[in-house]
Amino acid sequence: MVSARTKVLDKYSARVYKNRKEHIVEIDESSPDQQIVANTRAVPGIMTNRGCCYAGCKGVVLGPLKDVLVLTHGPIGCGFYSWGTRRNKARVENGASFTQYCFSTDMQEPDIVFGGDKKLRRAIKEAMEIFHPKHIMICSTCPVGLIGDDIHAVAADAEKQYGIQCMAFSCEGYKGVSQSGGHHIANNTVMRRIIGTGDKPPKTKHTVNLLGEYNIGGDGWETERILKRIGYEIISVMTGDGSYEDLQNAHFANLNLVQCHRSINYIAEMMETKYGVHWLKVNFIGIDATIKSLREMALFFGDGELSARTEAVIEDELAQITEAREFYREKLKGKTAALYVGGSRSHHYQFLLADFGMSTVLAGHEFAHRDDYEGRKVIPSIKIDADNKNIEHLDVEKDELHYRAYLTPERYAELKGKIQLEDYAGIIPDMKNGSVVVDDLNHYETEAFLAELKPDIFMSGIKDKYVLQKAGVVSRQLHSYDYSGPYAGFQGAINFARDVTMGIYAPAWKLVTPPWKNEPILEATVSAGGGNA
Numbered sequence: 001m002v003s004a005r006t007k008v009l010d011k012y013s014a015r016v017y018k019n020r021k022e023h024i025v026e027i028d029e030s031s032p033d034q035q036i037v038a039n040t041r042a043v044p045g046i047m048t049n050r051g052c053c054y055a056g057c058k059g060v061v062l063g064p065l066k067d068v069l070v071l072t073h074g075p076i077g078c079g080f081y082s083w084g085t086r087r088n089k090a091r092v093e094n095g096a097s098f099t100q101y102c103f104s105t106d107m108q109e110p111d112i113v114f115g116g117d118k119k120l121r122r123a124i125k126e127a128m129e130i131f132h133p134k135h136i137m138i139c140s141t142c143p144v145g146l147i148g149d150d151i152h153a154v155a156a157d158a159e160k161q162y163g164i165q166c167m168a169f170s171c172e173g174y175k176g177v178s179q180s181g182g183h184h185i186a187n188n189t190v191m192r193r194i195i196g197t198g199d200k201p202p203k204t205k206h207t208v209n210l211l212g213e214y215n216i217g218g219d220g221w222e223t224e225r226i227l228k229r230i231g232y233e234i235i236s237v238m239t240g241d242g243s244y245e246d247l248q249n250a251h252f253a254n255l256n257l258v259q260c261h262r263s264i265n266y267i268a269e270m271m272e273t274k275y276g277v278h279w280l281k282v283n284f285i286g287i288d289a290t291i292k293s294l295r296e297m298a299l300f301f302g303d304g305e306l307s308a309r310t311e312a313v314i315e316d317e318l319a320q321i322t323e324a325r326e327f328y329r330e331k332l333k334g335k336t337a338a339l340y341v342g343g344s345r346s347h348h349y350q351f352l353l354a355d356f357g358m359s360t361v362l363a364g365h366e367f368a369h370r371d372d373y374e375g376r377k378v379i380p381s382i383k384i385d386a387d388n389k390n391i392e393h394l395d396v397e398k399d400e401l402h403y404r405a406y407l408t409p410e411r412y413a414e415l416k417g418k419i420q421l422e423d424y425a426g427i428i429p430d431m432k433n434g435s436v437v438v439d440d441l442n443h444y445e446t447e448a449f450l451a452e453l454k455p456d457i458f459m460s461g462i463k464d465k466y467v468l469q470k471a472g473v474v475s476r477q478l479h480s481y482d483y484s485g486p487y488a489g490f491q492g493a494i495n496f497a498r499d500v501t502m503g504i505y506a507p508a509w510k511l512v513t514p515p516w517k518n519e520p521i522l523e524a525t526v527s528a529g530g531g532n533a
Helices: 004-009 014-023 053-062 076-084 109-114 117-131 142-147 151-162 180-193 219-230 244-248 261-275 287-301 304-332 345-355 370-374 376-381 409-416 443-453 465-470 489-505
Strands: 024-026 069-073 135-140 165-169 207-213 233-239 255-258 278-281 336-341 359-365 436-439 457-460 474-477
Touching: 004 014, 004 024, 004 443, 014 024, 053 069, 053 076, 053 135, 053 165, 053 180, 053 233, 053 261, 069 076, 069 117, 109 142, 117 135, 117 151, 135 151, 151 165, 165 180, 180 261, 207 219, 207 261, 219 233, 219 287, 219 304, 219 489, 233 244, 255 261, 255 287, 261 278, 278 287, 287 304, 287 345, 287 489, 304 489, 336 345, 336 443, 345 359, 345 457, 345 489, 359 443, 370 376, 436 443, 443 465, 457 465, 457 489, 465 474, 474 489
Parallel strands: 069 135, 135 165, 207 233, 207 255, 255 278, 336 359, 336 457, 359 436, 457 474
Antiparallel strands: 024 436
C-alpha cells in the first residue's frame, strides 16, 4: 500500500522532491531515531505558511508586553500584521496598556530613498507627547536593514532626551529562515537589558516564571489562576499580560516554567547559566498534561504541603468538569485531527485532543528546529549554517551576586531522570505509528494530505485556515482561537472541546460550493502560429 507521504511527494519535480522528502516523516515505531530536516530555507516559489524574523520578535515575544510601547519602524502593513492577527489579552494597570494600539512609522517611498531616521525620531517624540511611556522598543522591518537606518543610535538618543528605557531590535524580516530568528533576537536583548535589573525580592520560596505563555484568549490567566490556588508566587510571565517591571525581577524566581519551547528556550538556558534558575518543560494544554506538569512542579520543590495542595486542587478542578468532560468525550471519541501551527502547540494540543478520545494523523511546525521534533538530545549534532550565523548568539556568565540554584547537585541528579528538568523530548516520540510529521507544510501539501488522511478537523494557523475551509474541512485557528478561549488548564479544556464539537457537528463549509467548481473563472483561446492566447 502506497503511503500518504509517498503520494504527496510524488507530484514534485526531482529537485523539489529531494528537498521536501527530508522535511516529511511518517512515524515508524520500529525506527526509534527518525530524523527530520528543519530550520532551513523554504523552497522558492512554494506557498509556505511561515512568518518572518520581525513577526517572531515583535509579533510573538515583545508585542504582548502591556506597559511597553512597541514601535515598528517600517511600512504600515508589517505593523498591522504583527498586531491584528493575535489576541494577546492584557489587563490595564496604572491606567495604561499599549497592547490595543498598533504603533508604526508608516515608512513611504521617500523614506526608503532618503532614509527614515528623522521619521523615527519624530514618531518617538509624538509617542512621548501623547502616551508618555516609560519604555519603548523599536523593531525594524526589511527596508530598514536594506537602507541602513541606525535604530540603535536613535534609541540611545531617545533614552538621553526623555529619560526612559528605549531599546532597538534589528529584526528585519529577511534574517534567518522564519520567525524563529526573531524569537532569538528578542530573547537576547531582553536578557541583556532587562532581566536582572530589578531589586524587588519575592515573598515566598515557591516562586516561578511562566515562559513562552502569550495569553492568547486568556490562557495565561487560567494557568495563573490554577498556580495561585496551589500557592505559587508568579514573578513574571514572558510575555502575555507581562510587564517590564516583572521582567526586571525574573532572576529572583526559583524555577522557570517553559511552555513554548521554541520561542523562549534561549532565555531559560541563559538564566540557568547566569542566575542558577532551573527550568522545567511544562504543558498546561490538556487535562492530563496539566496534571502531569503540576505534579512535576511539586516534585521539583520537594515540599509535602505543596504536594498536598497540588493534589487537592487537581481533585477539585476535575470534579468541576467531570460531567462536561464525559459529554464531550462521547461526542468526539474516534474523531481525527491534523495540526499545523507554530511553537509547541502542534505537540501540546495532541494531549488535549487525546483527553476527548481524538487521535492525531498529522502534525507539524512552522518554524521549529530539529530539537523541537526529535528532542534536545540532537542539539550537539545540529550543524550551524550561514542562516543561523545571521542571528547573534549571546554568551552569558555566572552572576556571582545573584546566582543561587534552588536544587543541590545531588537533588538535581535525582530529579533529572524523573521530570522534564531542563529537557524536552520533542514531538516525534509522542506521535503514533503511521502518523505524519511535516516541517514547513505548504499549501499544496495541505490540500494533498487532506485528501489522503481525511481528518475531521484541522488545527491551523492564520494563513492556511482558508485553504482548509474551502476544502470543506472545519478548522480551529490556534493562533487566536477564532475569538474564543481560554483553552489552557481544566476549564480551558472544556472550552476547547465545546468549540471542536460545534465545528464538527455543524459542517457549514461542506455546504458551500466554490464557484470555480460550477463555472470556469478563466477563459482563454489558443491560436496556431505562436499567436497570443
